[in-house]
Amino acid sequence: MLILLILVELAMLVCFIMVLIKQFQNAGPIHGIIGIITCSIWTFIWGWMNATKLNIRNLMLAWTVLLIICIVIQFAFGVSMMPAGYGYPPATEP
Numbered sequence: 001m002l003i004l005l006i007l008v009e010l011a012m013l014v015c016f017i018m019v020l021i022k023q024f025q026n027a028g029p030i031h032g033i034i035g036i037i038t039c040s041i042w043t044f045i046w047g048w049m050n051a052t053k054l055n056i057r058n059l060m061l062a063w064t065v066l067l068i069i070c071i072v073i074q075f076a077f078g079v080s081m082m083p084a085g086y087g088y089p090p091a092t093e094p
Contacts, residue, residue, distance in 0.1 A: 001073065001077045004073065005070065005073050005074070005077075008066055008069050008070050008073065009070060011062075011066050012063060012066045012067060012070065015059060015062060015063035015066065016040045016043060016044075016063070018056075018059060019043050019044070019046075019047040019056065019059065019060070019063070020032060020035050020036070020040075020043050022047070022050075022054055022056060023035050023043055023046055023047070026050070026054060027046065027050075031046065044063065044067075047059070047060050047063070048060055
């Protein structure tokens with residue numbers, strides 16, 4: 001499951017970079033730098049605000065679906081990804 005999560009996150013990174021390039025081209029370097037500083041949150045919002053104008057609606061839909069898949073995987077399989085000794089399962093006392 002970890003491999004699937006890594007692949008989804010890499011696909012999200014590709015989407016982020018593609019929208020960030022559009023952001024630098026159309027909104028200028030200030031918006032692009034803000035997108036980098038905010039760790040893609042502003043780029044995601046800006047991408048949806050300009051999706052139809054820049055014809056990146058399919059890209060934004062893909063990024064949104066990947067984000068939802070990532071959240072579901074992390075919640076559904078998060079407990080199984082925890083390393084041993086992290087409090088799960090509880091330690092038994094001798």
